[in-house]
Amino acid sequence: MFIYFLIFITIFCFLYYFFTRTFNHWKARHVKGPTPIPFFGNFIDVFFRRKHVGVLYSELYNQYPDEKVVGLYRMTSPTLLIRDLDIVKQVLIKDFDYFPDRGVYYSKKQLGDNLVHADVRVMKVLRKHLSSVFTAGKLKANFEVLASRADKFVRYLENATLKDSEVNTLPAFRKFGIDSITMVQFGIDVDPYNDNKHVCDLLDKAIQTPTYFLELELLFPGILLKFNLSLFPANIAKFCKNIIDIGTKLEAVSKTDSNRIIEVLIGLRRQGNVSSGKVTEGEKELWMEVTDDVLAGQVFVFYFAGYGNNSLLGTYAMYHLAKNPDVQEKMIHEIDDVLRKHGGKFSYEALKEMKYLQMVFDETMRMHPLTNSVSRNVGRDIQLDGTDFVLKKNSILVISPYAIQHDEKYYPEPEEFKPERFSAENAKERHPCAMVSFGLGPRRCLGTRFAQLQFGICMVKVFSKFRVECSKNTVEKITYSPMRLLLSPSEDIYLRLVRRDTL
Numbered sequence: 171m172f173i174y175f176l177i178f179i180t181i182f183c184f185l186y187y188f189f190t191r192t193f194n195h196w197k198a199r200h201v202k203g204p205t206p207i208p209f210f211g212n213f214i215d216v217f218f219r220r221k222h223v224g225v226l227y228s229e230l231y232n233q234y235p236d237e238k239v240v241g242l243y244r245m246t247s248p249t250l251l252i253r254d255l256d257i258v259k260q261v262l263i264k265d266f267d268y269f270p271d272r273g274v275y276y277s278k279k280q281l282g283d284n285l286v287h288a289d290v291r292v293m294k295v296l297r298k299h300l301s302s303v304f305t306a307g308k309l310k311a312n313f314e315v316l317a318s319r320a321d322k323f324v325r326y327l328e329n330a331t332l333k334d335s336e337v338n339t340l341p342a343f344r345k346f347g348i349d350s351i352t353m354v355q356f357g358i359d360v361d362p363y364n365d366n367k368h369v370c371d372l373l374d375k376a377i378q379t380p381t382y383f384l385e386l387e388l389l390f391p392g393i394l395l396k397f398n399l400s401l402f403p404a405n406i407a408k409f410c411k412n413i414i415d416i417g418t419k420l421e422a423v424s425k426t427d428s429n430r431i432i433e434v435l436i437g438l439r440r441q442g443n444v445s446s447g448k449v450t451e452g453e454k455e456l457w458m459e460v461t462d463d464v465l466a467g468q469v470f471v472f473y474f475a476g477y478g479n480n481s482l483l484g485t486y487a488m489y490h491l492a493k494n495p496d497v498q499e500k501m502i503h504e505i506d507d508v509l510r511k512h513g514g515k516f517s518y519e520a521l522k523e524m525k526y527l528q529m530v531f532d533e534t535m536r537m538h539p540l541t542n543s544v545s546r547n548v549g550r551d552i553q554l555d556g557t558d559f560v561l562k563k564n565s566i567l568v569i570s571p572y573a574i575q576h577d578e579k580y581y582p583e584p585e586e587f588k589p590e591r592f593s594a595e596n597a598k599e600r601h602p603c604a605m606v607s608f609g610l611g612p613r614r615c616l617g618t619r620f621a622q623l624q625f626g627i628c629m630v631k632v633f634s635k636f637r638v639e640c641s642k643n644t645v646e647k648i649t650y651s652p653m654r655l656l657l658s659p660s661e662d663i664y665l666r667l668v669r670r671d672t673l
């Protein structure tokens with residue numbers, strides 16, 4: 171009996187030591203932060219899916235108003251939450267070479283080489299080639315396809331509201347997001363409108379439900395790469411490879427100009443090995459082999475970023491427009507005015523003139539940044555500006571866009587929806603890092619302008635036909651679901667769509 175007791179105590183002591191061994195990290199550096207719990211660190215509510223990680227970062231940010239940085243533990247991994255905007259600037263822009271990666275590495279055969287999670291070498295090569303689909307000329311060339319997809323969306327809304335004007339906004343906008351990204355970037359017509367149990371909805375669940383592989387990596391850093399494990403289920407990589415197969419067949423018959431990511435990707439695969447080129451004199455040229463796994467990773471990012479963000483953005487914008495009829499009125503007024511000025515014709519140039527619509531986009535992104543954090547891995551030891559300790563290589567830093575963008579120091583009355591905050595005069599008064607929904611610096615979001623275009627076209631088409639109002643089922647306040655990767659609403663967002671021609 172005693173021997174079992176001894177074994178039990180030994181195992182217990184070993185596990186206790188192992189799952190608390192890092193917990194002196196921040197104290198030793200005199201960095202303030204919450205007390206960690208063995209095994210979970212400060213992540214217990216995230217682990218049990220009681221709180222979205224984005225909400226946790228925001229709460230921790232608010233608990234330490236006088237600190238520039240807060241030391242926390244994601245499970246047993248020490249992580250530094252940056253509060254100070256000058257440090258945000260140092261990390262994302264000024265000293266970017268010290269913080270080139272995001273520090274999330276997993277199986278390269280299972281989407282791990284996607285541009286968002288790729289290491290800096292792969293990033294430099296891919297970014298050089300993939301940026302070509304987002305030049306002003308290419309975006310302009312996307313306008314008509316996006317506009318025709320938005321027309322289809324409006325027809326869907328017209329039919330859906332014939333009997334009942336109330337719409338469950340997010341699933342509706344997801345259809346537009348999927349339809350527009352698959353057509354514009356992959357040339358594939360998936361028609362998500364005609365099937366309520368569409369494969370894209372199943373995929374959405376598979377992509378957006380957080381798995382426990384991240385927690386595993388945080389407890390045993392390096393385990394995912396070592397055992398070829400991924401953050402995402404295997405069927406998603408399979409889906410992305412199918413898109414490449416279909417795209418290859420379509421490309422062989424269509425031979426279109428390469429406005430789409432799929433054509434750029436197939437072109438890279440044809441070359442086999444591609445390089446980063448030399449941006450500056452003396453810079454080392456980097457090379458990489460473009461395999462089907464690399465292509466699948468990029469399809470994944472473009473597909474996911476293209477519909478996931480867009481559908482949430484559309485939903486949140488509609489919600490705040492319904493809650494703020496004066497803002498909605500002003501936006502509709504601008505849309506009508508600009509279209510009238512252009513003889514009723516909606517074009518890329520007309521969209522560019524809709525400044526208030528752009529402010530609605532910015533304010534929606536401020537209130538709901540969608541991403542839970544912008545993270546960076548320390549590539550070389552460095553001291554952060556205004557701190558007195560050295561951050562070691564491989565430390566992880568996180569920035570919380572939600573917390574910064576709801577801090578009344580930068581945005582008075584942060585819970586109020588006020589697009590005027592983003593007028594040119596008001597924006598220039600703020601710290602340039604007070605808006606980080608798209609990240610900043612050399613690794614900022616590649617698709618920002620595409621996201622603006624996709625949103626702008628959709629809004630103009632929808633609000634040329636409808637006004638939006640709250641219904642009896644509209645939630646009073648939006649809370650975020652811990653069961654989704656992006657900052658997504660816990661509740662369905664029901665709104666009433668009223669046709670403008672019947673008013």
Ligand code: HEM
Nearest residue numbers: 285286475476479541607608609610613614615616617621
């Ligand atoms: C509202 C829409 C979107 C939001 C809020 C968003 C947000 C972000 C954020 C926060 C990052 C990380 C930036 C950083 O670490 O500094 C990022 C990276 C990225 N986004 Fe987006 N994104 C959006 C739309 C898109 C779209 C439509 C695409 C492509 C179709 C896209 C492609 C990418 C790529 C490729 C990266 C990785 C860039 C790199 O590491 O070099 N995003 N995005």
